[in-house]
Amino acid sequence: xxxxxxxxxxxxxxxxxxxxxxVLIVMLLGDGPQRFSELRRRIGTISQRMLTLTLRNLERDGxxxxxxxxxxxxxxxxxxxxxxxxxxxPLTALGGWAVENHPAMVAARSRYDAAQRxxx
Amino acid sequence: xxxxxxxxxxxxxxxxxxxxxxVLIVMLLGDGPQRFSELRRRIGTISQRMLTLTLRNLERDGxxxxxxxxxxxxxxxxxxxxxxxxxxxPLTALGGWAVENHPAMVAARSRYDAAQRxxx
DNA sequence: CTGAATCCGGCTTGATACTG
DNA sequence: CAGTATCAAGCCGGATTCAG
Numbered sequence: 051x052x053x054x055x056x057x058x059x060x061x062x063x064x065x066x067x068x069x070x071x072x073v074l075i076v077m078l079l080g081d082g083p084q085r086f087s088e089l090r091r092r093i094g095t096i097s098q099r100m101l102t103l104t105l106r107n108l109e110r111d112g113x114x115x116x117x118x119x120x121x122x123x124x125x126x127x128x129x130x131x132x133x134x135x136x137x138x139x140p141l142t143a144l145g146g147w148a149v150e151n152h153p154a155m156v157a158a159r160s161r162y163d164a165a166q167r168x169x170x
Numbered sequence: 171x172x173x174x175x176x177x178x179x180x181x182x183x184x185x186x187x188x189x190x191x192x193v194l195i196v197m198l199l200g201d202g203p204q205r206f207s208e209l210r211r212r213i214g215t216i217s218q219r220m221l222t223l224t225l226r227n228l229e230r231d232g233x234x235x236x237x238x239x240x241x242x243x244x245x246x247x248x249x250x251x252x253x254x255x256x257x258x259x260p261l262t263a264l265g266g267w268a269v270e271n272h273p274a275m276v277a278a279r280s281r282y283d284a285a286q287r288x289x290x
Numbered sequence: 291c292t293g294a295a296t297c298c299g300g301c302t303t304g305a306t307a308c309t310g
Numbered sequence: 311c312a313g314t315a316t317c318a319a320g321c322c323g324g325a326t327t328c329a330g
Contacts, residue, residue: 060269068184162230205291
């Protein structure tokens with residue numbers, strides 16, 4: 051099996067999960083079901099629009115469920131599906147790599163940029 | 171430690187690696203050092219511009235090295251650094267999840283889109 | 291062969307205002 | 311409270327052309 055064939059779905063998942071808010075929200079939902087406003091408050095800087103869009107996409111991809119309680123005021127809870135929970139494993143693995151090697155990447159960038167400046 | 175703090179570097183790495191070509195190129199470079207034209211040929215559909223940009227970013231982040239052989243015609247080889255190789259582990263883990271669960275995601279999308287059409 | 295420079299279309303994100 | 315609609319801005323990726 052060629053590498054490229056493995057990479058098509060892998061890249062699609064990465065592109066999907068690599069957007070600005072998905073990882074954060076999946077991890078927050080890992081703590082258990084939560085309301086829209088609770089997620090909004092915990093993230094702090096996200097716009098209503100992006101929170102809605104990201105949650106919609108998670109629902110669409112079968113990673114989360116959306117439960118509406120028709121009360122006044124209305125209440126909507128989001129929860130990871132088993133599929134969504136299963137994503138947390140590989141995600142935390144990559145997260146572990148990130149926290150461990152992020153300093154090295156930042157350092158490499160500084161060196162590279164410094165070298166570029168010297169050349170200029 | 172809050173989840174959000176873990177997620178900042180994690181998301182940065184994912185955003186970096188979630189672009190259109192990085193994963194594929196890292197995996198191809200996993201086979202060993204390769205020339206610019208060889209990568210171009212193996213990928214097939216990538217533009218010169220994006221191959222150059224992606225490789226530059228890999229070099230900048232310390233994930234790959236760029237070796238120029240000043241001959242005529244010039245020859246440039248790219249190779250993963252130890253840091254780059256260490257990324258392959260978590261990457262293949264997520265890749266495994268992707269190939270395993272990609273069908274489920276596609277199916278979930280179809281269901282969701284069908285439900286949306288019915289509602290309309 | 292490898293890569294830089296330019297232009298351009300599209301998608302993603304964000305701010306703002308409005309609704310049930 | 312939980313959205314939807316609209317608009318503007320910015321970045322990404324692709325095609326093309328030129329250069330060492």
